[in-house]
Amino acid sequence: MNEFSSRRESLFSQISDNSLVLVSSGSEQIRNRDVEYDFRAESSFFYLTGFEEPDAVLCLLKKAGECQSILFLRTKDVEQEIWQGRRLGVEAAPEQLKLDLAFDIELLSEEVESLIEDIQSVYFSFAELADWAPMLEGWLSSQKAKARQGVQATHTLKDADNLLHEARLIKSSAEIEIMRKAAQISMKGHLAALKIARGGSADTLWEYQIQAALEAEFKHRGSPRVAFSSIVAGGENACVLHYTENTLPIQQGDLVLVDAGAEYQGYAGDITSTFPANGKFSLPQKRLYELTLKAQQAVIALIAPGVLYNELHQTAAKVITEGLVSLGILKGNVDSLMEDNAYKPFFMHGTGHWLGMDVHDVGDYKQQGEWRALQIGMVLTVEPGIYISEEVGKAKGVDAQYWNIGIRIEDDVVVTETGADVLSVGLPRTVAEIEAFMADKTAS
Ligand SMILES: [Mn+2]
Numbered sequence: 001m002n003e004f005s006s007r008r009e010s011l012f013s014q015i016s017d018n019s020l021v022l023v024s025s026g027s028e029q030i031r032n033r034d035v036e037y038d039f040r041a042e043s044s045f046f047y048l049t050g051f052e053e054p055d056a057v058l059c060l061l062k063k064a065g066e067c068q069s070i071l072f073l074r075t076k077d078v079e080q081e082i083w084q085g086r087r088l089g090v091e092a093a094p095e096q097l098k099l100d101l102a103f104d105i106e107l108l109s110e111e112v113e114s115l116i117e118d119i120q121s122v123y124f125s126f127a128e129l130a131d132w133a134p135m136l137e138g139w140l141s142s143q144k145a146k147a148r149q150g151v152q153a154t155h156t157l158k159d160a161d162n163l164l165h166e167a168r169l170i171k172s173s174a175e176i177e178i179m180r181k182a183a184q185i186s187m188k189g190h191l192a193a194l195k196i197a198r199g200g201s202a203d204t205l206w207e208y209q210i211q212a213a214l215e216a217e218f219k220h221r222g223s224p225r226v227a228f229s230s231i232v233a234g235g236e237n238a239c240v241l242h243y244t245e246n247t248l249p250i251q252q253g254d255l256v257l258v259d260a261g262a263e264y265q266g267y268a269g270d271i272t273s274t275f276p277a278n279g280k281f282s283l284p285q286k287r288l289y290e291l292t293l294k295a296q297q298a299v300i301a302l303i304a305p306g307v308l309y310n311e312l313h314q315t316a317a318k319v320i321t322e323g324l325v326s327l328g329i330l331k332g333n334v335d336s337l338m339e340d341n342a343y344k345p346f347f348m349h350g351t352g353h354w355l356g357m358d359v360h361d362v363g364d365y366k367q368q369g370e371w372r373a374l375q376i377g378m379v380l381t382v383e384p385g386i387y388i389s390e391e392v393g394k395a396k397g398v399d400a401q402y403w404n405i406g407i408r409i410e411d412d413v414v415v416t417e418t419g420a421d422v423l424s425v426g427l428p429r430t431v432a433e434i435e436a437f438m439a440d441k442t443a444s
Contacts, residue, residue: 003174004050005069005098007167008060011048012067014163020116021060021123021160022132028054038225043357044125044164046266051097053087055105061115068100070115072108109135113142118152123160161362168356169363170377176414176423178265179355179379183412183423185221185262186269190427191444192217193232193258197250197277198438205277207232207246210258218262227268228359230260234277238406239389241349250277255285257406261359268359270381271424272410279438284401286431288386291323292407293429295384299351303374303382303413303420310371313351316384317343329388329398345392352381355412374415379423383410 001009015021025045028036041052049058049071056073076089093102103111116122116139124132136157143153171179196213197205211232218226229244235254237243250256254277261269274289276282281289295316302315321343324330330342337343354361356379366372374380385408393403412424428437437443 002050002098003172004048008048008069009067010167011060011163012062015060015062015123016121017062017065018119019062019121019123020112020119021058022112023048023058023060023125023160023164024128024131025049025051025054025056025058040225043266043362044161044168047164047168047357049097049099051088051093057105057108059112059115061119063115063119069098070101070103070111071097071099072103072105072111075104075106109138113139116143116154117146119154120152121156121158122154123158123163125161125164126159127161165362165364168361169354170375171356171379171414172377175267175356176377176379179267179269179412179414180423182223182227182262182264182267182269183271184269184426185218185223185264186227186260186271186412187424187426188221189214189217189260189262190258190271190273193256193260193273194275194428194434194437195444197256197275198279198441204249206249207234207237207256210250210256211246211260214258214260221262223262223264225263227261227263227270231258231272232260233257233406236389236404236406238274238408239387239392239404240406241387252278253282255281255289255405255407257408259408259410266357268355268357268361269424270355270359270410270412271427272383272385272408273427274407274409275434275438280435281431285405285407287327288388288402288405289407289409289431291320291327292384292386292409294323295319296382296409296411299382299384300411300413300420300422303380303415305374305376305415305417307374308371309365309374312380312382316351316382317341317347320347320384320386324386327402329396329402345396346386346388347384348387349383349385352383352410355379355381376415376417378415379412380415381410381412383408385409 023045025041028039031037039054059070061068074087090102193210193214211230232246233243234250234256238257256277257274259272298319299312299316321337354363387406388402390403411422413420428434
């Protein structure tokens with residue numbers, strides 16, 4: 001029994017007898033002409049198998065009290081493997097992945113047609129309905145046709161995501177240690193970004209060069225790929241939330257916003273740092289940075305089991321609103337500004353999200369219409385930000401010294417019995433710490 005088979009056991013224990021669960025790894029996608037995007041298996045499939053090949057389907061069959069894990073996958077093919085890479089193959093799969101049976105993926109439709117006899121409930125991801133629909137239609141109609149032979153047709157289709165997403169939301173201690181590693185590799189990548197920026201070379205530094213430095217550090221430390229496209233945004237580009245072009249030169253006096261995370265053993269790190277390219281914050285940059293950090297620290301201090309999810313954002317929004325009032329960027333009474341969401345033009349995203357195998361990880365934020373309470377083992381990001389583009393600054397009458405500044409500070413946090421454990425700890429975060437790190441060419 002390994003972590004993957006115990007996850008399957010746990011899923012089996014939650015479904016009723018005579019059920020079938022289908023989980024797909026996904027297929028390779030074309031990027032352009034003969035070039036494919038790097039393949040990355042669907043997270044729920046990887047969660048249950050630890051297997052990363054495309055064109056594979058896991059079938060969990062619970063029938064007459066017996067539980068079987070059956071994998072459909074690509075067969076060994078010497079010719080194809082020379083061109084496209086190695087395959088595990090049908091023969092090796094059961095032993096290697098601790099499964100009961102394996103079949104050629106080409107036989108999926110045919111084999112499931114017989115496995116599904118007398119199965120009452122079929123689970124699959126409703127997000128993949130269009131992919132499953134043709135096969136489901138075939139299976140359901142062939143069962144109906146066998147009714148006179150005494151076959152009881154499936155009568156319930158269920159969303160597998162309901163079960164899988166809830167299971168994935170609460171991390172085991174083994175998962176938390178992998179996530180700590182993902183976050184620590186990510187942290188080291190961010191340090192590498194600060195280091196290349198402080199290098200002091202007379203040449204212009206480009207956003208993609210900072211990206212190269214941090215992603216090289218991820219790989220150097222054992223992360224084979226990024227968890228999502230890295231954002232390296234100089235100056236006003238930081239006001240574009242998902243800026244991934246990373247193609248422009250860093251200007252003297254700009255802040256650099258880096259939002260990047262390493263993937264490690266299938267789990268995502270997700271960190272944002274904001275620092276001055278020349279090593280020294282200007283006064284308006286410093287004021288907005290310190291306000292963002294104050295909001296982030298207030299949220300982290302609040303995290304504990306039982307705290308409602310939306311209290312985190314309310315706390316960040318309140319700190320930012322108060323701060324923007326004291327800087328004269330917002331005018332009025334804090335309570336009524338909060339009621340009007342007056343902070344939204346400057347802080348337009350949420351304060352965080354679940355983190356796990358997916359960077360924006362699965363799991364409901366509300367249950368029965370109510371914000372859910374934090375539980376031990378949940379992992380989330382805390383990432384307030386303040387963005388004042390020239391357009392917004394002009395429109396809202398903000399003093400021009402604050403225009404074209406975008407700041408976000410993000411860490412990865414696991415909810416523990418006593419509060420919060422910051423998995424991504426290790427970066428210089430205060431203005432003094434960042435300026436000292438940027439000034440000392442030997443600091444690491
Ligand atoms: Mn994030």
